[in-house]
Amino acid sequence: MMRNSRIVSRLIKIAGKEKVFSSPEDLFCYSYDGTFLSVVPGVVVRPASTREVAAILSLASAEGVPVVPRGAGTGLSGGAVPVEGSIVLDLTAMDRILEIDTADMLAVVEPGVVTARLHRAVEEKGLFYPPDPSSSSVSTIGGNIAECAGGPRGLKYGVTRDYVLGLEVVLAGGEVVMCGGRTVKNSSGYDLTGLFVGSEGTLGVVTRAVLRLIPKPEARQTLRADFKAIEQAAEAITAVLGAGVVPSALELMDDVTIRCVENYLHTGLPLDVEAILLVEVDGPESTLAEQAGLIASLCIEHGAERVRVAQTRKEEAELWRARKAVSPAVVQVKPTKISEDATVPRSQVPALIRAIKEIARRYRLTIAIFGHAGDGNLHPNLLVDKGDPDEMARAEEAIKEIFQAALSLGGTLSGEHGVGLLKAPFMELEFGPCGMAAMKKIKESFDPFGILNPGKIFGRI
Template identity: 60%
Template structure:
């Protein structure tokens, strides 16, 4: 990085918030994937004005800028693959407003998702999106990636809770989109455009988030099935009976065996699938709903159903699901986690195809995920130090994407395209899709300085 640029940056954000030592820069070279790229300089802005000045400078000088929050993404979206500036927004972490009258919160991008949830729950409100990394990840990153989570089945994903944004464009202008109302049809929906734009169209510096009243209670059940088909049939039947569960988490046979070997908690080793089902709402309603859920599971051949009678028992049921990550890396150290998603009636077929792909390439694959919304997480377990195996992984991943598309699904349900899935984007959106998206990018970022290499330009 040119010394003159570093000096300018120090002028904009104060010297101690510009970091240039190699050892420090290296720790901003990664996210939750295996992608890496060392930035030339790391900058920690505190205001939208500072972000705008940094972007104006970068735009003028043609320096790549990679905005990021906690760096927990799963698509390589924040990895500075072309060097340049890592723009870290974690110091902008104030919750500016929690408005119980209008059911909304105004926050800066660096607020940790769980911190926001705890804050609004104190006043009886609820911010539902719950990505797996919610204890670490930030709202800015959640919006940029349009993060999901297990509760998406009932409550939707991040975009369903973004009412308005303040965004700094790649040319350094401050854009305000949406507002504080649930209804707003004024002009193009730029809020939705920015939500999920993966840091390629602008840097989010403030967000107005929609909140809802906090559900009174939760009930949890765990059901064991001989086959994935049996579990899928139960999922469908539960909603036919008029129940919309909060979560429907599925674990396949490989996952079950891994978890049991790891925890020895008595999971049946011959099971084909385990469903973790949760309903929330008013107490009498959930008491009734969980009884129906249990009945449906039994009618459809569940070999065992457990309903948690206390918070401690609920924790026990969740213990298996929470241990999945730790359990599967016991097999092999490197975990390649995908999130290809299909319409939920195609889940059994997708699971069959995934298993066939794993077998074809001689790979170990554990499948778990959100059966209720068709968002599966096939995890391939490999060793990143074995190039031959990693080559097979790459082939398997491509085939897995094609399978999802053939089943009318999508490449990514919640992780985003980033750099990892960029080569496959045309498969899903087609030439026209790419042309339209590139046109939008061109208007906002004529010099392609913001997150270059991500999503569209792979």
């Protein structure tokens, strides 16, 4: 509960009674995100405008109360998990698509817009907003920007960062700044826009975003290739990209994942292979058959057991069904899954997979590995039981080692989930003391009193 009921009443004055929640039950509902972490905030407010956000931040600054911005609460690093006694800023009420400009090919949106809703809205106009995190049917643009979300299309189209042209941000003291703008090119001054993307609400609160759109690809085609050895799959990927074809998705499932999915779906997935690759190409209809054919032959050349090219929409859906069933399939094994997103340079994917398998063996854990092999962004999913403290302890150690392995292969802690609370303890491994000090200086200059999402990225103080 908010110790200071004066703050609650001030918030009510700013946003209205029906937008402020302070009962223990309501607060509990804002205590979590998509991770297993949970901290109950002091009060929740759902602002409806930039003006209200600014007023809330200026109040919070004056009172020294931490503020935790939040979208749909689907993040996987704990970025939206509250701090004790904090004000949670639920931005989902700010959900207007303000503009879709087909001439300048951009969209102007509020942070609470659900990603999939934006997808549909722009695609109706023949445009395309590529970032597609797997939570896109519920995640918000604000959350995507805060965590720099990615998705399967990252390999060809990049991630959220690559589509943010401009932002309106409310700073810690309630000042409203505009950065970037409506142009594709912009080399004017510091790239504040770039700085705010992926800053996890620690530098300011995004209240409006100008997003870059591109023409919608005309068509797409999917194929699946099964490999006896992970290395063969990796070589095939290198060969495909080397031949000048950039697939719009290049997803990998390892043997553990394949087994889970087959036990769940019974669709006849091969159980004697180490990897399945799902490859999708998109573009002008007339070019797809040739691209798919080339990919198929390169896969076979590099040792694929078999390759299936989807000829109809139905076959395509059937191929993707296995990948989409991964989440429900793996939890049949154990109730809790911890999804990591260690990312390495593409060429190191087989090495990372080998390392993770070795870690799984040593800690007696089941780890299903799948993910976006084309851009080196893997999702090792540790399948555990939250109710088993011994297993949870082993999982914690294993995660540490996975991070170390990724970093030693020239990778990063996080490809698309962000650091949040879960990866904060490992940040120094990636950036060293000087790198962390530099980030801290940036944080302090934007947020001198440390009220903006404290503890995230830098760890609990």
